[in-house]
Amino acid sequence: xxxDTPGSDMTPSPxxxxxxxxxxxxxxxxxxxxxxxxxxxxxxxxxxxxxxxxLNRALGLFSSFGVQFSLIAITSALFTTAVVGLGFFGPxxxxxxxxxxxxxxxxxxLAVAELVSAYxxxxxxxxxxxRITRKxxxxxxxxxxxxxxxxxxxTAIAVSIVPFLAGWFGVAVDTPGETLPWVLGIxxxxxxxxxxxxxxxxxxxxxxxxxxxxxxxLVIGALLLAKHDTQPISILANSGGTAKDGWLVPFLAAMLLxxxxxxxxxxxxxxxEETRNAARTAPLGTVLANTAAYFVGIAFFFLLxxxxxxxxxxxxxxxxxxxxxxxxxxxxxxxxxxxxxxxALFATMSMLQLTGVRVLWSQSRDGQMPAAKIxxxxxxxxxxxxxxxxxxxxxxxIALWSSLLTVLVAMTALAWAACYTVVVFAGLxxxxxxxxxxxxxxxxxxxxxIFIGAGIWSVLLCIGLVVSDPLHVGLGxxxxxxxxxxxxxxxxxxxxxxxxxxxxxxxxxx
Numbered sequence: 323x324x325x326d327t328p329g330s331d332m333t334p335s336p337x338x339x340x341x342x343x344x345x346x347x348x349x350x351x352x353x354x355x356x357x358x359x360x361x362x363x364x365x366x367x368x369x370x371x372x373x374x375x376x377l378n379r380a381l382g383l384f385s386s387f388g389v390q391f392s393l394i395a396i397t398s399a400l401f402t403t404a405v406v407g408l409g410f411f412g413p414x415x416x417x418x419x420x421x422x423x424x425x426x427x428x429x430x431x432l433a434v435a436e437l438v439s440a441y442x443x444x445x446x447x448x449x450x451x452x453r454i455t456r457k458x459x460x461x462x463x464x465x466x467x468x469x470x471x472x473x474x475x476x477t478a479i480a481v482s483i484v485p486f487l488a489g490w491f492g493v494a495v496d497t498p499g500e501t502l503p504w505v506l507g508i509x510x511x512x513x514x515x516x517x518x519x520x521x522x523x524x525x526x527x528x529x530x531x532x533x534x535x536x537x538x539x540l541v542i543g544a545l546l547l548a549k550h551d552t553q554p555i556s557i558l559a560n561s562g563g564t565a566k567d568g569w570l571v572p573f574l575a576a577m578l579l580x581x582x583x584x585x586x587x588x589x590x591x592x593x594x595e596e597t598r599n600a601a602r603t604a605p606l607g608t609v610l611a612n613t614a615a616y617f618v619g620i621a622f623f624f625l626l627x628x629x630x631x632x633x634x635x636x637x638x639x640x641x642x643x644x645x646x647x648x649x650x651x652x653x654x655x656x657x658x659x660x661x662x663x664x665x666a667l668f669a670t671m672s673m674l675q676l677t678g679v680r681v682l683w684s685q686s687r688d689g690q691m692p693a694a695k696i697x698x699x700x701x702x703x704x705x706x707x708x709x710x711x712x713x714x715x716x717x718x719x720i721a722l723w724s725s726l727l728t729v730l731v732a733m734t735a736l737a738w739a740a741c742y743t744v745v746v747f748a749g750l751x752x753x754x755x756x757x758x759x760x761x762x763x764x765x766x767x768x769x770x771x772i773f774i775g776a777g778i779w780s781v782l783l784c785i786g787l788v789v790s791d792p793l794h795v796g797l798g799x800x801x802x803x804x805x806x807x808x809x810x811x812x813x814x815x816x817x818x819x820x821x822x823x824x825x826x827x828x829x830x831x832x
Contacts, residue, residue, distance in 0.1 A: 412562025472678025530669020
């Protein structure tokens, strides 16, 4: 990969004309291909993309890294969601994580990072798809899926941490009715953080990142140093009885785990208009966070699995990781890790809501939302208040179905996978035709193969997620698409599909 310095030329030289073709017959570069993100400041490039600076650029590289790393929260998320992978494929779900996570990070993640460098705009996938395809309805749908993925994730994480949080106070939460007040309270706290200022949200997130890193070091170190019985490596071939009819279906179903853990690749892009030197910082933060999370996850998951005391008991547990740690390291280490994980997951929820809100706000800024004028308003602290409140209310409504945590997780993974499938194929089209703006983050001759691989993997992932639960996940996603079209056609026809930020009056250069 290449991170160009200002003034360097990252665009491949135009192909030589055919032997009998004149120079004037070569296609002229037009539109976005004339833009250059390398040699202008953030505000100027944003203006060239058709927008004015409205948000506060307060995020540097660590905060940009933190946005993505916090959204993944690899060890903390494994603490609460490893039950999903174990349930589908037992300890053998380790290989689903290795293969699926690798494809996520080194194909889809790299592809999206290059697109974010070209279009460092709030709205991420929505904006990128709009700019490349000029298909407003398709871009709107992909943005809608992204919003759904974020707000559902906020609820799903809140539901997953309630048993641990309530346990600190000696409160039992055995039914959805007992869980609901806790979930609503957590969502309210997250919303208050994001309503205060982006600096406060970034501070909370940075604390969460530090807690996540400290928790990872603590547990990995404890598992390596503590004296406890370990399983042979062959346990990684143990499906826990899930592969009676063959390994392929449970292996693919367990892909839900890495698909959910390592996702939201345009998170730093969604916060790009609040990031300094965004065309360089946002993609760099994304790639660093994805890569770090992937390898930390491999080490953490491997050490946990070889520390399983009894596969059948762990498979039947609702809190398998906690049970493994309780049997392998001291209860003090487990309790400290649990506390750090809760802090990290709270920061994750904050960033999920923040980045999801930026998609809503970006669509509203373009007039591509019902009540767009209300939704696009920002306060004196440059916070999209109304969009934040709407996202919070949606998360609260989803909490009414908190008993369907596994379905919510699967729906989130499919919504993310679907929107990245759209943007990866759009990016593939643009890379092949060399119509992207000049950008500081790119992979030279490797860009095209990366986008091709990302497209193939994205399609396979979507198929695997639907096959894992056709009724709930497949029909649920269909319902999301239908609801998206209903909302889209609620936009007044006078502005529906007319995106202000996309202009067609850019000069043409030979």
